[in-house]
Every structure is written in structure tokens, then in C-alpha cells.
Amino acid sequence: MRRRHFVVSVAAATPLAAGCARPVESGSDTATKTPPKIQRQTPTSRLVPSLPVPEVKSIAESGVESAPDSVDGFDSFAAALDERGVDVVDGSEYETFVSLTQAVDSFADEGVARSLGVVAGTYATYVEAVDEPGPLSVTLEHEESTMGEYAVAVEWAEEYLADETTAKEYGEKVLGTVKTKTEK
Numbered sequence: 001m002r003r004r005h006f007v008v009s010v011a012a013a014t015p016l017a018a019g020c021a022r023p024v025e026s027g028s029d030t031a032t033k034t035p036p037k038i039q040r041q042t043p044t045s046r047l048v049p050s051l052p053v054p055e056v057k058s059i060a061e062s063g064v065e066s067a068p069d070s071v072d073g074f075d076s077f078a079a080a081l082d083e084r085g086v087d088v089v090d091g092s093e094y095e096t097f098v099s100l101t102q103a104v105d106s107f108a109d110e111g112v113a114r115s116l117g118v119v120a121g122t123y124a125t126y127v128e129a130v131d132e133p134g135p136l137s138v139t140l141e142h143e144e145s146t147m148g149e150y151a152v153a154v155e156w157a158e159e160y161l162a163d164e165t166t167a168k169e170y171g172e173k174v175l176g177t178v179k180t181k182t183e184k
Helices: 003-017 056-065 074-083 114-128 154-161 167-177
Strands: 089-093 099-104 136-142 145-152
Touching: 056 089, 056 114, 074 089, 074 099, 074 114, 099 114, 114 136, 114 145, 114 154, 114 167, 145 154, 145 167, 154 167
Parallel strands: 099 136
Antiparallel strands: 089 099, 136 145
């Protein structure tokens, strides 16, 4: 019986004494000091962009606004993209849609947002120039591997041309269609 009483007493007292520190002699300098908590951090100064960081929508908007005033067909469309720094690897105009393959060298800084905006803005001028245009489908390649895709609807380009949407809204709609290889 004594043994059981002792075990129960110890078990009950253990949680009560769990947070207690060992007694320290008073008068000692170490009695009141505790070591500081050290948080280990990885330096990120090289990885942090300069502030303020522009919104992706604003980057795409600047691309849309850099579109040419006019194009007169698919070849002119592809040439206008090339003039604006978009690396078009392949492109075709089909009866029901337009297809481009765009090479992307770097994902730093603006990523694909600026070139996406340039393509969308130039596509709007293409829609204005041709009869019965089809939607645009763009495949993104990095080092000859497909890494994503996006699309531009004819209606979005027509709304932008009719000033029913702003360049920012138009770019945002196109940004919403971006799918990366892992999202498929």
C-alpha cells in the first residue's frame, strides 16, 4: 500500500515541478541572467528585390501598352513580337486559332509577365487587322523543354480595343490563363 501511495504521489507531483528551475545561490550574477535565444537565419539580402516591388499586373500592363499601332497579318505579328524582345521559336496561323512557341531565358525580375503583356497587346492589334481571328495559344519553353502555356481569347482583345477594359485588366485576364507544367 505504501508503495502505491508513493508512486501516486510522485506521479502527481511531477507535472507540478516540471517548470521549476533549480535553486541558485542569491548574490550570484548568473542568478538573474538567462542566455539569449539565438535564431539562425539565412542571409537573403541578395535575394530580396529593391522596393517597392511592382505588381505582376502592372508589369503585364506595361507590356500590353508597348504593342505596335498596327500589324497586317501573322508575319507582321511575329515580326512585331521579335522587335519587342519576345523570342518566338515557332508560330502558326490555323483556321480556328493562332499558335506560338515562346522561348523564355530567365524567370528573374519580371518573369514572363512583361513578355506575356507584349504578346497580348500585339495580339490585340492582330485581331484588329484580320478577318475572323482565332484565339491565341502560347507554349512557353525554357532550354527546349515545355514549361507552361497561356491563352488569349479574341473577346478579351476586342474588349480592350473597344476601351471596355483597361490594359491592366486585359493583362490580368491573360495572366489568369497561365498554367505551368506542374499544374497541368
